[in-house]
Amino acid sequence: MGRTVRPYSNEIEGAKERFNDFRRALPRKDQEAFDDIMRMAKGHLAAGVMASNPYSIETILLTALVKMRTELNELKKLHERNV
Numbered sequence: 001m002g003r004t005v006r007p008y009s010n011e012i013e014g015a016k017e018r019f020n021d022f023r024r025a026l027p028r029k030d031q032e033a034f035d036d037i038m039r040m041a042k043g044h045l046a047a048g049v050m051a052s053n054p055y056s057i058e059t060i061l062l063t064a065l066v067k068m069r070t071e072l073n074e075l076k077k078l079h080e081r082n083v
Contacts, residue, residue: 005052008045008056008059012048012056012060014056015056015057022034036064041059041060041064048060
């Protein structure tokens, strides 16, 4: 039997390709942010695989939101300790 779901890492690469024109139209600093989002998704492959979502862009964006929220929480804690 063949696989019916593409590997999540391939989905990330596919999303990068689909949004390549969008990325090129962004200012350089925003291109870097776009690349960061894709790196975040790759950094959380296990969670992305578990999402088993046919709309990979949702999983990619949710991964980025979770990662950014985690970083924000860490910055808030650091700020509270220094105030």
